[in-house]
Amino acid sequence: MRLTRFCAFHGESLPEWPAWVQGGQRRRLDVLNRVACAVVEGVIGQGGALDPDTAVVVANSYGSVDSTLRFINSIASFGDASASPTPFTTSVHNSSAGVIGEVLKLHGPCTTLSQGGTGGLAALRWAHLMLAAGRAPAVLAVIGDKHVPWSRDTVGRLSASPWPIGDGAAACLLEPGAGPGREIRLGSHPAQVCYDGGAILAEDERLLAQLATGQRRVRAPDALGAWWPCCLMTAIPYDQPEPVQLREVEHRHVLEMWLGPRAER
Amino acid sequence: MAYARGPKPLAITGLGCVGAPGMGIECQLQALSSAACGLSRRDDPRLPLSLKVPIGRVCAPLPHVPSRTAALAVAAAREALRAARVPADRRGDMGVVVGTCTAGLPESEHEYLTLGPDATSLAYRRQQAHRTTQAVARLGRCGGVQSTHSVACASAAAAIVEAMELVRSGSCPWVLVVGADAMTRVTMAGFTSLQLVDPDGCRPLIRERQGMSLGEGAAALLIEDPDHARRRGATVLASVLGWGLRADGYHVTSPDPAGTQLERALADSLADAGVASGDVDYVNAHGTGTRDNDDCESAVLARTFGAIPTASWKRTYGHTMGACAAIEAVGCCLALREQALFPSAGAESGTGIDGIEVVRARRAAKVDVVCSTTLAFGGVNAAIIFGKAERCA
Numbered sequence: 317m318r319l320t321r322f323c324a325f326h327g328e329s330l331p332e333w334p335a336w337v338q339g340g341q342r343r344r345l346d347v348l349n350r351v352a353c354a355v356v357e358g359v360i361g362q363g364g365a366l367d368p369d370t371a372v373v374v375a376n377s378y379g380s381v382d383s384t385l386r387f388i389n390s391i392a393s394f395g396d397a398s399a400s401p402t403p404f405t406t407s408v409h410n411s412s413a414g415v416i417g418e419v420l421k422l423h424g425p426c427t428t429l430s431q432g433g434t435g436g437l438a439a440l441r442w443a444h445l446m447l448a449a450g451r452a453p454a455v456l457a458v459i460g461d462k463h464v465p466w467s468r469d470t471v472g473r474l475s476a477s478p479w480p481i482g483d484g485a486a487a488c489l490l491e492p493g494a495g496p497g498r499e500i501r502l503g504s505h506p507a508q509v510c511y512d513g514g515a516i517l518a519e520d521e522r523l524l525a526q527l528a529t530g531q532r533r534v535r536a537p538d539a540l541g542a543w544w545p546c547c548l549m550t551a552i553p554y555d556q557p558e559p560v561q562l563r564e565v566e567h568r569h570v571l572e573m574w575l576g577p578r579a580e581r
Numbered sequence: 582m583a584y585a586r587g588p589k590p591l592a593i594t595g596l597g598c599v600g601a602p603g604m605g606i607e608c609q610l611q612a613l614s615s616a617a618c619g620l621s622r623r624d625d626p627r628l629p630l631s632l633k634v635p636i637g638r639v640c641a642p643l644p645h646v647p648s649r650t651a652a653l654a655v656a657a658a659r660e661a662l663r664a665a666r667v668p669a670d671r672r673g674d675m676g677v678v679v680g681t682c683t684a685g686l687p688e689s690e691h692e693y694l695t696l697g698p699d700a701t702s703l704a705y706r707r708q709q710a711h712r713t714t715q716a717v718a719r720l721g722r723c724g725g726v727q728s729t730h731s732v733a734c735a736s737a738a739a740a741i742v743e744a745m746e747l748v749r750s751g752s753c754p755w756v757l758v759v760g761a762d763a764m765t766r767v768t769m770a771g772f773t774s775l776q777l778v779d780p781d782g783c784r785p786l787i788r789e790r791q792g793m794s795l796g797e798g799a800a801a802l803l804i805e806d807p808d809h810a811r812r813r814g815a816t817v818l819a820s821v822l823g824w825g826l827r828a829d830g831y832h833v834t835s836p837d838p839a840g841t842q843l844e845r846a847l848a849d850s851l852a853d854a855g856v857a858s859g860d861v862d863y864v865n866a867h868g869t870g871t872r873d874n875d876d877c878e879s880a881v882l883a884r885t886f887g888a889i890p891t892a893s894w895k896r897t898y899g900h901t902m903g904a905c906a907a908i909e910a911v912g913c914c915l916a917l918r919e920q921a922l923f924p925s926a927g928a929e930s931g932t933g934i935d936g937i938e939v940v941r942a943r944r945a946a947k948v949d950v951v952c953s954t955t956l957a958f959g960g961v962n963a964a965i966i967f968g969k970a971e972r973c974a
Contacts, residue, residue: 372828377709379731384686387767388693396630396770404771405834405958408682409710409731414959417828423842425826426961427739430684430710430731438728445746451826451849466698474706502752567715569727 317444317490319575320454320497322554323358325351326484326540326547334360336419344402345415346382348462352412353419355487356458360420366489371424371452374413375439375459377432377545381467383407412458424452433513433520433566435459435546437573440490440500447492454492459549460485477516482542486549498554499576504561507574511536512563513548520565527563527570588855589749590973592810592817593802595667595757597660598911599653600798600898601637605660609908610915612897614943616926619897620782620794627691630769635782637796637899638764644720648685648707651716653799653904654761658717661757661801665815669722676726676756677718678744680736682903684710686765694766717759726753734867735826735957736760736903737800741910741965742824744804754809760907761799768902769795775834783870783900784927785893786879786939793869796899800907802914807973817970819914822950823854829960836873836956840881843954843962847885850964856950858886861966863922863946864937865909865953868893869900870927874956875934882954883936890946891937896926906955906963913951913967922946 325331331354333342345353352374360366386403394400405411410428417426425446431438436459443455463471463483472481491497510528514537515521525533536551537543548564552575560575598605601619602612612619620635628636643652644659658677667675685708692702706712711729718727726747730739737760744756772778772795779792802821810817825846831837851858864886866878870893882891894912901908916923924940933939948969955963 368830377711379710384767387771388690391766391770392694396766397633397773399770399774401771401774404767404774407767407771408733408958410733410957410959410961411833413732413828414833414961417830417960418833421830423828423830423845425742426732426828426959427743427826428731428959429729431714431727431729432709432711434727435711442728442743445743445750445752448750449746470705474703566711 317447317500318497319488319500320491321359321362321489323355324486324550325355326550346380346406348380349412349415351462351485352458355485356416359487359489367453369424370422371446371455372413372426373439373442373457375429375435375546376461378461379409380407380411382464433545434564434571436549437564437571443490455490457488459546461544477543479537479543483544484550496579498578501574504572505574507559507561510561514543515565524565590820590822591748592805592807592973593819594805594810594815595661595665595803596911597657597801599641599656601796604641613912613923616924617897618926634778634780639797646716649687649763650681650684650761651713654713654717654759655720657799657801658721658759661803665803672722673724675723676753677714677723678728678740678756678758679714680730680740680760680903681710681713681762682733682736683762683765684713687763690766732961733958734902735955735961735963738906738955738963742826748806755805757803759801760904762902762904764797777871783896785868785870785895786925786934787928787931789931790870793871794899796901798898798901798904798908800911819917819970820968820973822968823850823966825849825964827962831960834958836877838877840877843881846962846964850966854966861950861952862948863951864889864891865913866891866893867954867956879934879937888938890922890940892923892925892940909953913953916948916951917969920948
């Protein structure tokens with residue numbers, strides 16, 4: 317499996333809407349949808365439209381918190397029987413996958429994962445399974461979260477994270493076989509540098525430090541200046557030529573992948 | 582797309598289920614056989630609308646786990662692991678893949694609506710979907726791969742798909758798949774605001790239908806490499822043969838009325854299973870009872886299978902959202918075990934929808950292959966093919 321196109325965005329600001337998201341759609345979509353569409357626009361800009369049978373996997377940890385909160389506030393204001401249906405329809409975790417499929421007319425297998433700190437590499441694992449089974453010509457993976465002020469505050473109060481609570485997303489186009497791009501292998505392979513998602517639990521931090529013995533360790537939240545559960549993919553050094561080991565951890569559950577050297581067209 | 586391999590059936594060696602009819606597989610068999618209605622109105626302050634519309638609420642005692650969704654998941658998982666006769670100290674490489682839509686939302690919405698937005702509660706931490714997976718893995722002592730799908734009503738179908746590919750690819754010899762969702766105020770208010778709920782309880786696949794009913798529950802299936810199952814002397818209960826998963830690319834909430842991608846998902850699942858449409862004996866339809874879903878789905882089923890015996894079990898359980906594909910997978914396995922077609926609850930009277938044969942009473946039949954379909958918000962279409970245990974011998 318190769319990573320052939322990549323685009324990432326992070327920070328509290330909101331990116332521009334891509335032109336292919338029309339005015340009516342923009343009104344009903346939420347901030348997570350907007351960030352997801354923006355990074356997908358970056359991927360499309362690197363090589364043109366996607367095959368209509370491209371599979372889509374989205375990974376996030378908090379879901380469409382903007383829509384969910386707006387809908388709950390609508391219940392509080394107007395009562396259960398009279399709440400506004402608009403935010404309800406985008407409150408499901410998979411609304412970004414649905415929106416991307418709708419606007420780009422993609423019909424391949426699709427799913428949305430919510431696997432906390434291992435969500436990014438879990439999405440790549442799902443992509444690998446789909447490509448190995450011959451179920452799609454390519455997989456578009458969109459990995460990330462987008463907070464609203466309330467959820468950023470709440471996660472900040474509840475989390476043990478030593479970093480500020482942040483958000484962002486990365487879009488990756490994954491294709492099978494050999495060719496241009498960066499090869500991705502499951503598991504651990506030789507690399508001088510290891511990127512990991514950082515850990516907020518002491519036992520997870522110890523585990524990651526042990527696994528990186530002999531490697532220069534880069535913690536994604538250090539590179540980004542903020543932490544969120546699947547921040548690793550937003551921080552990966554896509555443009556650098558060297559192979560990199562990737563690691564994510566969640567409650568002693570480790571996922572590892574290897575990002576090979578970049579092969580040019 | 583050309584598939585990379587030929588058919589590769591997998592063994593199902595453990596089943597567990599909890600829903601409105603009660604706890605346990607034999608309880609589900611009784612409910613499905615008799616087309617029991619699991620819906621009732623309730624006086625529950627956490628679900629104010631349940632006074633006005635009937636729901637499929639679980640009343641069985643549940644394990645003491647902080648989130649209701651996780652408690653449902655753990656209850657179903659425990660039954661499946663017991664049935665599979667796997668000692669706790671031999672589950673080190675067993676994967677857990679969960680499908681859930683609401684996860685910890687029942688607790689966090691309650692905190693937010695009663696204590697206000699400034700409350701600092703652990704409920705928010707438990708809301709994340711993967712906490713349910715962690716609870717199942719930790720309490721079941723399953724040490725393998727973990728994955729959590731949140732694909733609205735197709736969450737459990739997506740979980741079954743990943744579990745199948747994890748086993749087929751050799752990444753994991755066995756995977757415990759769980760679909761679980763507890764009732765939430767958000768879900769009830771959401772579907773009510775969309776005017777999709779039948780105030781008298783759903784009657785899927787019937788022309789006079791007026792909408793859906795909501796429910797909660799969980800089901801678990803242990804999906805295993807047939808060689809692995811044989812080596813450990815497991816009893817194979819049924820097999821899972823193939824899957825199809827396609828996106829409409831049409832609208833986030835409304836199914837494409839043409840049903841093109843549902844039809845492709847069905848074709849994919851049949852090709853993956855290595856069976857023809859004529860080999861399928863029975864269909865468990867998603868059949869929510871809404872006008873759009875049942876019209877689209879029945880037309881596609883008729884095009885694919887002709888007038889095939891079909892049932893929806895949504896009146897027995899309510900629409901259990903992210904859990905429904907797992908609960909209905911259990912029902913499909915029971916139909917294969919019992920060699921029986923279970924009826925579509927609510928179809929005892931009324932006119933069956935065109936194109937398919939709506940099963941109105943339990944009857945004995947040769948059942949070798951069963952197809953289960955699921956549609957979801959996000960334009961997701963899923964089809965899973967199940968077969969008799971002998972198919973993976």
